[in-house]
Amino acid sequence: MSIAACLLIALYIRDELRYDKNWADADRIYRITGEYKFDGKLETGADWPAPMAKALKTDFPEVENSGRLMPHPLFYCAGSNQVRRTDEEQNTFEEGFTYADQSMLDILQVPMIYGDRKNALAEPNTIVISKSKADKYFPNQNPVGKTMILNNDKDRIYKIGGVMKDFPSTSHIRYNFLLTMTGYQLWDNEQTTWDASNYYTYVLLKPGTNAAEFQNKLKLILQKYYVDRMKKAGDPQADDIAKNARLLVQPIAHVHLYSADIDDSLEKGDIRFVWLFGAVAAFILVIACINFINLSTAKSANRAKEVGLRKVVGSHRRGLVQQFLTESIMFSVLSFILGLLIAVLLLPYFNTLAAKSLTIPWTAWWLLPLMIGSAIAVGVMAGLYPSFYLSAFKPINVLKGQLSRGSKNSILRNGLVVFQFTTSIILIIGTLVIYKQTHYMLNKKVGFDKDQVLLIEGTNTLDSKLEAFKNDLLKSSEIKSVSIGDYLPIAGMKRDGNTFHKEGKLKEDIGVFTQKWQVDYDYLKTMGMHMIEGRYFSKEMASDSEATVINQSMAKKLGFTNPIGQRIENGWQKFTVIGVIEDFNFESMRQEVTPLCLVLSKYNSTIVSVKISGADTKQAISYASNVWKGFSPNQPFRYTFLDESFANMYANVKRTGNIFSSFAILAIIIACLGLFALSAFMAEQRNKEIGIRKVLGASVSSITAMLSKDFVKLVIVSIIIASPIAYWAMTKWLQDFAYRIPISWWMVAIAGLSAIVIALLTISFQSIKAALMNPVKTLRAE
Amino acid sequence: MLELKGIYKWVNTGVNRTFILKDVDLSVKQGEFISIMGPSGSGKSTLLNVIGMLDDFNEGEYHFMHESVHKLKEKQRSALYKQYIGFVFQAYHLIDELTVYENIETPLIYQNIKTSERKAMVADILDRFQIVGKKDLFPTQLSGGQQQLVGIARALIAKPKLILADEPTGNLNSKQGEEIMDLFKEMNNEGVSIIQVTHSEKNAGYGTRIINLLDGMIAN
Numbered sequence A: 001m002s003i004a005a006c007l008l009i010a011l012y013i014r015d016e017l018r019y020d021k022n023w024a025d026a027d028r029i030y031r032i033t034g035e036y037k038f039d040g041k042l043e044t045g046a047d048w049p050a051p052m053a054k055a056l057k058t059d060f061p062e063v064e065n066s067g068r069l070m071p072h073p074l075f076y077c078a079g080s081n082q083v084r085r086t087d088e089e090q091n092t093f094e095e096g097f098t099y100a101d102q103s104m105l106d107i108l109q110v111p112m113i114y115g116d117r118k119n120a121l122a123e124p125n126t127i128v129i130s131k132s133k134a135d136k137y138f139p140n141q142n143p144v145g146k147t148m149i150l151n152n153d154k155d156r157i158y159k160i161g162g163v164m165k166d167f168p169s170t171s172h173i174r175y176n177f178l179l180t181m182t183g184y185q186l187w188d189n190e191q192t193t194w195d196a197s198n199y200y201t202y203v204l205l206k207p208g209t210n211a212a213e214f215q216n217k218l219k220l221i222l223q224k225y226y227v228d229r230m231k232k233a234g235d236p237q238a239d240d241i242a243k244n245a246r247l248l249v250q251p252i253a254h255v256h257l258y259s260a261d262i263d264d265s266l267e268k269g270d271i272r273f274v275w276l277f278g279a280v281a282a283f284i285l286v287i288a289c290i291n292f293i294n295l296s297t298a299k300s301a302n303r304a305k306e307v308g309l310r311k312v313v314g315s316h317r318r319g320l321v322q323q324f325l326t327e328s329i330m331f332s333v334l335s336f337i338l339g340l341l342i343a344v345l346l347l348p349y350f351n352t353l354a355a356k357s358l359t360i361p362w363t364a365w366w367l368l369p370l371m372i373g374s375a376i377a378v379g380v381m382a383g384l385y386p387s388f389y390l391s392a393f394k395p396i397n398v399l400k401g402q403l404s405r406g407s408k409n410s411i412l413r414n415g416l417v418v419f420q421f422t423t424s425i426i427l428i429i430g431t432l433v434i435y436k437q438t439h440y441m442l443n444k445k446v447g448f449d450k451d452q453v454l455l456i457e458g459t460n461t462l463d464s465k466l467e468a469f470k471n472d473l474l475k476s477s478e479i480k481s482v483s484i485g486d487y488l489p490i491a492g493m494k495r496d497g498n499t500f501h502k503e504g505k506l507k508e509d510i511g512v513f514t515q516k517w518q519v520d521y522d523y524l525k526t527m528g529m530h531m532i533e534g535r536y537f538s539k540e541m542a543s544d545s546e547a548t549v550i551n552q553s554m555a556k557k558l559g560f561t562n563p564i565g566q567r568i569e570n571g572w573q574k575f576t577v578i579g580v581i582e583d584f585n586f587e588s589m590r591q592e593v594t595p596l597c598l599v600l601s602k603y604n605s606t607i608v609s610v611k612i613s614g615a616d617t618k619q620a621i622s623y624a625s626n627v628w629k630g631f632s633p634n635q636p637f638r639y640t641f642l643d644e645s646f647a648n649m650y651a652n653v654k655r656t657g658n659i660f661s662s663f664a665i666l667a668i669i670i671a672c673l674g675l676f677a678l679s680a681f682m683a684e685q686r687n688k689e690i691g692i693r694k695v696l697g698a699s700v701s702s703i704t705a706m707l708s709k710d711f712v713k714l715v716i717v718s719i720i721i722a723s724p725i726a727y728w729a730m731t732k733w734l735q736d737f738a739y740r741i742p743i744s745w746w747m748v749a750i751a752g753l754s755a756i757v758i759a760l761l762t763i764s765f766q767s768i769k770a771a772l773m774n775p776v777k778t779l780r781a782e
Numbered sequence B: 001m002l003e004l005k006g007i008y009k010w011v012n013t014g015v016n017r018t019f020i021l022k023d024v025d026l027s028v029k030q031g032e033f034i035s036i037m038g039p040s041g042s043g044k045s046t047l048l049n050v051i052g053m054l055d056d057f058n059e060g061e062y063h064f065m066h067e068s069v070h071k072l073k074e075k076q077r078s079a080l081y082k083q084y085i086g087f088v089f090q091a092y093h094l095i096d097e098l099t100v101y102e103n104i105e106t107p108l109i110y111q112n113i114k115t116s117e118r119k120a121m122v123a124d125i126l127d128r129f130q131i132v133g134k135k136d137l138f139p140t141q142l143s144g145g146q147q148q149l150v151g152i153a154r155a156l157i158a159k160p161k162l163i164l165a166d167e168p169t170g171n172l173n174s175k176q177g178e179e180i181m182d183l184f185k186e187m188n189n190e191g192v193s194i195i196q197v198t199h200s201e202k203n204a205g206y207g208t209r210i211i212n213l214l215d216g217m218i219a220n
Helices: A002-017 A052-059 A102-108 A131-137 A211-217 A219-232 A238-244 A271-298 A300-312 A317-354 A367-391 A395-400 A411-443 A459-473 A523-527 A542-546 A552-558 A617-631 A642-648 A651-685 A687-695 A700-734 A745-772 A775-780 B044-051 B074-084 B100-110 B115-128 B144-156 B174-189
Strands: A029-038 A041-045 A047-049 A063-070 A079-085 A092-100 A112-114 A126-130 A147-150 A157-164 A177-180 A197-205 A245-251 A453-457 A479-484 A497-502 A512-519 A531-534 A547-551 A567-569 A574-581 A596-600 A607-612 A638-641 B002-013 B016-028 B033-037 B059-064 B085-088 B162-166 B193-197 B209-214
Touching: A002 A271, A002 A317, A029 A238, A047 A052, A052 A063, A052 A197, A052 A219, A063 A102, A092 A102, A102 A177, A102 A197, A112 A131, A126 A131, A131 A157, A157 A177, A211 A219, A211 A245, A219 A238, A219 A245, A238 A245, A271 A317, A271 A367, A271 A411, A271 A651, A300 A317, A300 A367, A317 A367, A317 A651, A411 A651, A411 A700, A411 A745, A453 A617, A453 A642, A459 A479, A459 A607, A459 A617, A479 A523, A479 A617, A497 A552, A512 A552, A523 A607, A542 A547, A542 A574, A547 A552, A552 A574, A552 A596, A574 A596, A607 A617, A638 A642, A651 A687, A651 A700, A651 A745, A687 A700, A687 A745, A687 A775, A700 A745, B002 B044, B016 B044, B033 B044, B033 B174, B044 B162, B044 B193, B074 B085, B085 B144, B100 B115, B100 B144, B115 B144, B144 B162, B144 B174, B162 B174, B174 B193
Parallel strands: A092 A177, A126 A157, A512 A596, A547 A574, B033 B193, B033 B209, B085 B162, B162 B193
Antiparallel strands: A029 A041, A029 A197, A029 A245, A047 A197, A063 A092, A063 A197, A079 A092, A079 A147, A112 A157, A126 A177, A147 A157, A453 A607, A453 A638, A479 A607, A497 A512, A497 A567, A531 A574, A547 A596, A567 A574, B002 B016, B002 B059
């Protein structure tokens, strides 16, 4: 069991540590990140303006090459798309799109299946697809030169420039479709502006370059392209940036594990977890060994006679030590085989738990020697003490029946039990807190009504028919309202960050960073949000195209006491505030609600939100599906529910909870095994005493109670140690959440009680067995 | 006070049945001092354990203080013997982790006697046995004779009607042995019945009656 857990954790750690080591020049590839102390908070990021990559290459001789990736779904075609071959009609939804520079292929030396890496993305409108996608769309052929269409957009037909090997699962760069940046810009002059930051930027340094020195030189970029330019434009923030911002380089192999605090919207690991897991594995192994030691010394009574006899017939102590060591090594090898078996059985479960796809590297040459080596090492570790302990028995005493009596209140033994139970209790409390927090987040009033909202996806292909689609949907009595728009109050949806100022204060105030969401007339109604003040957009008011509805935090941040009628601007647009909407959580509850403004807009949205009555959900879905078929027969109807997407935001919290509960269960099992061994040992040691007490009139229950009392004391000590640690750790964990639950005493109480109950159940077997024993038997040996 | 009628005890070894006790009839009156004698393996200790209700028997009837022991349940038996019987062992069987005082006190705890009362009773007996000065010592700090003294004090503390002693002097030298036997005699004179198992004719002489056991049968 323990070995199975260790094997799984070892696999996990190996996988985590392998990230991004596969690239040919991995030691020379760096990602540019940055940090900026603003408003007392340290903001981090890995998104940079389009021209930065080029600037790095031209301004620094150390840079051999530089490249960019732009996977942000805010921009057309990045993220996910409806895809089809040009010669087919049926659209398929695909994810994993990113814009990329040709130079990225060069820096990473992406292995190619078809096509020439050197110019696969060199021409405009070229695309590089992964092997698995090539097999899907162009089975058994070389697709280079063939064309594909994204989102029915016939103006931009993509030509396949190459097929690359799938990115390894152990890379933070995992895309299936690379769209070229050559000859493309997201908007006019976008490729030269330093005002918008959307690109992950990577550099390949020349061999022998000192990365730390290079990092120091990066100040130049800040000065040249930010501070000087901002000063010229009279931006009041220029000095602050010069003082408090820093550019950093991060080795590509560190991106996965060492960027937990970098706000880059990648799915990442965390080196702290790797350490934690490693420590857990080591602990499990050590505890398993100590439990084995306890158990085998406890059983020593049974073997004492054997030892005595062997000694009498002339066996040397060395021979005996050898015998016992061989035995424990055999046990260890056996448990490794069993452990491996269990690990194989548990691997699928573990994979879902850790969201990984680990496999046991059966074919690796080192597997067998490593396993045998560790089995022997563990065997020796666990067998050393018992073998010396057992072989030290004096034959005379043993044969006379006087057992060597180890110290009963050994600090080591009790310490072990306390340690094991402390761990278990901490994990139980942790599990409780995490589940409670998850429950809280999923059920908290978030400021909008997430129930009964159907999200129809991939609607951008409807294009000009979008409005007609909406009107047809509304014909059903099951459907209450329909809103066209990509800006939904769920993390990972479309976002648009802007800096807003009061009108005319552009050059005086440091602006308020605000989400500007493009919505339609029915957004408020569909999402079930509430107005606090003023009114929502109305079709009757023509002037609403220049109006905005802001949320409470924005009103506060801008310092409006009477926001209605105020004017705001972001540098290129001006709006009149017509209403204030109640704050709603639109990101994960880790974050406070930030300023937000809604503006009216009609655009080609990929999502249509449908509020249904909920009386007959099936009917509503099949109706919507039918309407969809009428409009878009070549594209499957794809939908989710808003509340499901909402719950998905907390999938990783749930996963942490699952990992915690698994660890808790494991810890409890191990602790119980340890306790079982210890109670067996104790019962063995106190055999005679129990016999005497029975003769003196002790009942079974009083003896059971006597034997259990000591252990319960240990568990209570564990509770006392565990509670503050758990409280501290979980408070720390909860601090990640802007909206969180308090830790209440009953969680500690439940954890403690369950630990006591579990401990009692474990000991009761041994103590009742001991108490039921016929005293005549234990007292006879004289 | 007790009567054994046709007591059989056996173990099955394969097809054979080995008898440990065979048709034992024994009746003991209040105030008797009985010595059970016999060679090794004749069933002396087993007989004593049966009388003490620590061991079962396979056949026969056993009446103790007007109770039919063979019909009682484990719990009732335990309640019966802890009230009326005190045990003394060859190997003393004191609890090593407890002091002399605590060892003597233990039977009282199992009879649910109040702390204050216990204190008085233990103090009494310590005084009587002249071991007050040793009350805070642990058994391993005492000589064999002193340990057996504590053992007897423990057997007497609950004021039993019957003392069962399994070779009480077996581990002692002759002088210590004599002291212990004198103590038994004294107790017997105070009205406590005693049944002892012994190898020694001399010790058997302290008693009022000798029962010879051979191959599980009373050989008188």
